[in-house]
Amino acid sequence: MEMSEILNHMMEPRNYGNMNNCDADGIGKNPENSEKVAIYLKVEDNKISDIKFQAIGCSTTIVAGSIFTDSVKGQSLEDADELADEILNMLDGMSSEDAACSEMVAIAYKSSLETYNFRLEDANYPTITKMISSTCQPKEIEEEI
Amino acid sequence: MLSLSKRVHEVWLVTLMAGFMSKNESKLKLYDMSDIIFRHFTWIENDLIKSKIDYDYDRDMIPVKVEKLSIILNDINLRLSTIELELIKLDDRDLAERVNSDIKYMRFLLSSLPEESVTxxxxxxxxxxxxxxxxxxxxxxxxxxxxxxxxxxxxxxxxxxxxxxxxxxxxxxxxxxxxxxxxxxxxxxxxxxxxxxxxxxxxxxxxxxxxxxxxxxxxxxxxxxxxxxxxxxxxxxxxxxxxxxxxxxxxxxxxxxxxxxxxxxxxxxxxxxxxxx
Structure with missing residues (x-):
């Protein structure tokens, strides 16, 4: 990705913040540290009418969340899920930090989608949290361990 | 009071950002203003605590991308107007008076700052x-x-x-x-x-x-x-x-x-x- 595009998302992250009246939310969490991403969904006619995210994480996570939410806003839940799958399939080709951050965003979306489906049956269903499998540590350190 | 706290939080940040944007003597004036507004924020927070109101630091996203300093200064002015309206409802009249008095002076200062192009x-x-x-x-x-x-x-x-x-x-x-x-x-x-x-x-x-x-x-x-x-x-x-x-x-x-x-x-x-x- 071009540096100018990355800077754009760093300077003005899209869809960042809390959503009090969301239909569902989900969390992607890194079990190695306290980093996590929360995604909030507002759904109308099976489409994402609004989406927000919040993160406890680094700038890479913010850029990943900003790009993902910007891409899926207005899309169907299934299309957004496909994009999340595509991201998860690309993790091997990324640096460890990029992989962990991108996975947190994709997993947070998948958690929010699962929460949404459960809430169709039970409006009080609790927020689903899923752990990521990528590690944030650089590959050479992983090998030493 | 929760809404007042949020609005003051936002205008504090906008004023600080305006200070970063300025490249002349306005910078220090804007820094001073943002320091004063931060103190307002802490006073209002203290009132929230005394009133046992559950509060947080949530706020709206703040767009600050401008090409001229006057645009962000106008934005600060508008935000201060909103705060003035919120202050009417504040029970703590001493606090409302103090903040109002500071806002009056800040408005005067804002109107005196020269135009700058923002890079x-x-x-x-x-x-x-x-x-x-x-x-x-x-x-x-x-x-x-x-x-x-x-x-x-x-x-x-x-x-x-x-x-x-x-x-x-x-x-x-x-x-x-x-x-x-x-x-x-x-x-x-x-x-x-x-x-x-x-x-x-x-x-x-x-x-x-x-x-x-x-x-x-x-x-x-x-x-x-x-x-x-x-x-x-x-x-x-x-x-x-x-x-x-x-x-x-x-x-x-x-x-x-x-x-x-x-x-x-x-x-x-x-x-x-x-x-x-």
């Missing part, structure tokens, strides 16, 4: 008289985004802890740490504006400042300061070939982290002893 968002990523190679520029860019947010986060966390504690010993430490983070935030924000990459720090997750385990928070904080020292050292090394001035600045920031670590260790020792944990 804080042009993404040029260049500093005056300093030629950095691409790798050093990328490292500096990332560092400034990470650390400017971190300093804002620390200001808010220590402010929340201070506001909700009556312990004079701990509050002295929190106060020093708030002041130190303000200095760092201003230094980094100013540098971001010069490089054309200014951005408003994102909203902080409640979990970070509504601290339930102070001991763990302080231990984590000490580790984070140690990591920040490493980052400063790495950055000083990355820029040292191109700019001794920048390298020395980041060595200086690195050294300041030692003091923060010492203060946090002092707070940890005291808290552990006092609370017998």
């Amino acid at each position: 804080a968002f042009n993404t040029q990523r260049k500093l005056d008289n300093i030629e950095l190679n691409e790798e050093a520029t990328d490292a500096l860019t990332l560092f400034l985004f990470e650390e400017s947010y971190k300093e804002y986060e620390l200001i808010m966390i220590y402010n929340y802890l201070k506001a909700n504690s009556t312990d004079a010993f701990l509050n002295r430490i929190f106060n020093i740490l708030i002041d130190e983070s303000f200095f760092h935030l201003k230094s980094f924000g100013d540098m971001m504006a010069k490089m054309g990459i200014l951005g408003v720090p994102r909203v902080i997750h409640k979990e970070l400042y509504k601290v339930t385990n102070v001991v763990e928070f302080l231990k984590d904080g000490i580790n984070e300061e140690l990591l920040a020292k490493e980052e400063c050292k790495k950055l000083a090394d990355a820029v040292s070939n191109d700019s001794q001035e920048l390298a020395k600045f980041f060595d200086f920031i690195n050294y300041q982290e030692n003091y923060h670590i010492a203060l946090m260790k002092e707070a940890l020792e005291y808290y552990t002893k006092e609370k017998n944990v």
